[in-house]
Amino acid sequence: MSSAYDVIVLGSGPGGYVAAIRAAQLGLKTAIVERELLGGICLNWGCIPTKALLRSAEIFHYMRHAGDYGLKAKEIEADLEAVVKRSRGVAKQLNQGVTHLMKKNKIAVHMGEGKVTAPGKLEVKGEKGTETLAAKHIVVAAGARARDLPFAPADGKRVWTYRHAMTPAEMPTRLLVIGSGAIGIEFASFYNDMGAEVTVVEMLDRIVPVEDADVSAFLEKSLTKQGITIKTGAGVEELKVSDKGISAKIKAKDGKVESGEFSHVIVAIGIVPNTESIGVEKLVELDRGFIQIDPYGRTKTKGLWAIGDCTPGPWLAHKASHEGVTTAEAIAQELGNKDVHPHPLDRNNIPGCTYCHPQVASVGLTEAKAKEAGYEVKAGTFPFIGNGKAIALGEAEGFVKTVFDAKTGELLGAHMVGAEVTELIQGYTVGKTLETTEAELMQTVFPHPTLSEMMHESVLAAYGRALHI
Numbered sequence: 001m002s003s004a005y006d007v008i009v010l011g012s013g014p015g016g017y018v019a020a021i022r023a024a025q026l027g028l029k030t031a032i033v034e035r036e037l038l039g040g041i042c043l044n045w046g047c048i049p050t051k052a053l054l055r056s057a058e059i060f061h062y063m064r065h066a067g068d069y070g071l072k073a074k075e076i077e078a079d080l081e082a083v084v085k086r087s088r089g090v091a092k093q094l095n096q097g098v099t100h101l102m103k104k105n106k107i108a109v110h111m112g113e114g115k116v117t118a119p120g121k122l123e124v125k126g127e128k129g130t131e132t133l134a135a136k137h138i139v140v141a142a143g144a145r146a147r148d149l150p151f152a153p154a155d156g157k158r159v160w161t162y163r164h165a166m167t168p169a170e171m172p173t174r175l176l177v178i179g180s181g182a183i184g185i186e187f188a189s190f191y192n193d194m195g196a197e198v199t200v201v202e203m204l205d206r207i208v209p210v211e212d213a214d215v216s217a218f219l220e221k222s223l224t225k226q227g228i229t230i231k232t233g234a235g236v237e238e239l240k241v242s243d244k245g246i247s248a249k250i251k252a253k254d255g256k257v258e259s260g261e262f263s264h265v266i267v268a269i270g271i272v273p274n275t276e277s278i279g280v281e282k283l284v285e286l287d288r289g290f291i292q293i294d295p296y297g298r299t300k301t302k303g304l305w306a307i308g309d310c311t312p313g314p315w316l317a318h319k320a321s322h323e324g325v326t327t328a329e330a331i332a333q334e335l336g337n338k339d340v341h342p343h344p345l346d347r348n349n350i351p352g353c354t355y356c357h358p359q360v361a362s363v364g365l366t367e368a369k370a371k372e373a374g375y376e377v378k379a380g381t382f383p384f385i386g387n388g389k390a391i392a393l394g395e396a397e398g399f400v401k402t403v404f405d406a407k408t409g410e411l412l413g414a415h416m417v418g419a420e421v422t423e424l425i426q427g428y429t430v431g432k433t434l435e436t437t438e439a440e441l442m443q444t445v446f447p448h449p450t451l452s453e454m455m456h457e458s459v460l461a462a463y464g465r466a467l468h469i
Contacts, residue, residue, distance in 0.1 A: 007328070012038045119138075122134075295344030296344055305330075410435070457469070
């Protein structure tokens with residue numbers, strides 16, 4: 001059986017299914033190929049279900065601190081099985097939503113293992129056999145998977161990746177988290193709130209190392225206060241796994257090797273792109289397995305495109321979705337649609353969010369990176385304790401920091417740590433996209449009482465004009 005399309009998308013994650021929808025909106029005959037679940041890792045095993053878990057942990061945290069709000073709560077306990085069940089229910093709902101979107105946009109769905117066999121040709125092996133698809137353009141959105149420790153691959157019993165950590169068979173008692181990026185810190189925060197004794201090991205000199213140094217320092221202090229043990233500048237040299245637990249050897253920053261006993265380990269040391277078995281090795285340029293593309297998603301082979309986590313980072317769902325739209329529009333333009341004008345992604349305007357407690361969010365350059373780039377910098381910081389809404393919420397921990405070019409007033413970066421900052425960061429992202437300066441931000445009216453007022457005050461602080469501190 002052979003089917004021909006204008007566009008075939010290989011992978012249905014937040015990059016793939018969005019690319020397919022945009023292509024269909026532009027009148028292109030579109031198909032999508034998926035080997036597991038529509039929605040990919042993000043909807044089924046990543047962004048969405050982890051946030052459901054973290055929401056449960058957040059509610060549990062507030063219940064245990066009900067007295068801080070003048071309330072009384074007795075016999076509070078967590079039901080891990082129920083928490084996981086809710087998370088999986090949320091993921092299922094989103095998966096069904098993507099299925100609906102495919103039908104609504106008349107996108108053909110082919111379930112099975114997809115492999116590019118030649119430019120414009122794709123083979124799909126599914127339950128009903130093998131079918132060959134053809135298209136003028138193929139978009140590779142194959143995603144990525146968790147990287148294993150070479151000396152202790154994940155077994156799903158004691159050594160976990162994020163997928164195992166989302167559906168645990170049992171509650172960890174003593175948990176070792178290797179890696180302090182967003183995934184590692186989110187699971188450390190979740191299991192700490194749920195009652196586990198958590199240790200985080202990070203080989204670099206600070207946690208969440210892509211964030212501003214001030215944010216890293218503040219978050220480490222906050223998590224330590226919550227009871228999480230954090231070891232930076234350290235590495236795990238050995239894991240011995242048994243039915244009863246895990247013995248770990250951790251080399252500290254001073255060179256000393258410490259031994260520790262843990263019930264479980266979460267490995268969060270990065271990702272591996274899913275590019276080794278999809279037939280593209282000779283058709284694209286690879287760097288450490290990641291497909292190299294131009295700003296519109298083109299590879300070196302005409303008609304073959306790539307987006308999302310199988311391409312260079314940052315490896316974020318919203319970056320993949322934006323790339324999906326850009327690539328679909330670029331394809332439509334190549335096919336003769338003169339009404340679309342795709343814009344390449346500006347990587348300086350991609351926000352990043354970490355949903356631990358307290359939350360972390362940022363966009364653009366850190367203060368250190370701005371200085372390294374040669375900018376003369378003006379930076380301002382405003383603390384949550386100076387904000388009325390934060391105090392009323394009982395969330396007076398955190399700060400907002402903004403970084404400007406002292407010569408032009410351009411907003412170079414914004415960095416936040418505290419309650420709900422993952423919702424606030426988009427204000428600065430819009431500002432950066434519109435190439436705003438400090439003048440526009442200062443003249444913007446922010447509603448009161450809101451946490452967003454701290455965004456205004458941080459800008460004022462950069463220029464010595466803060467009003468409430």
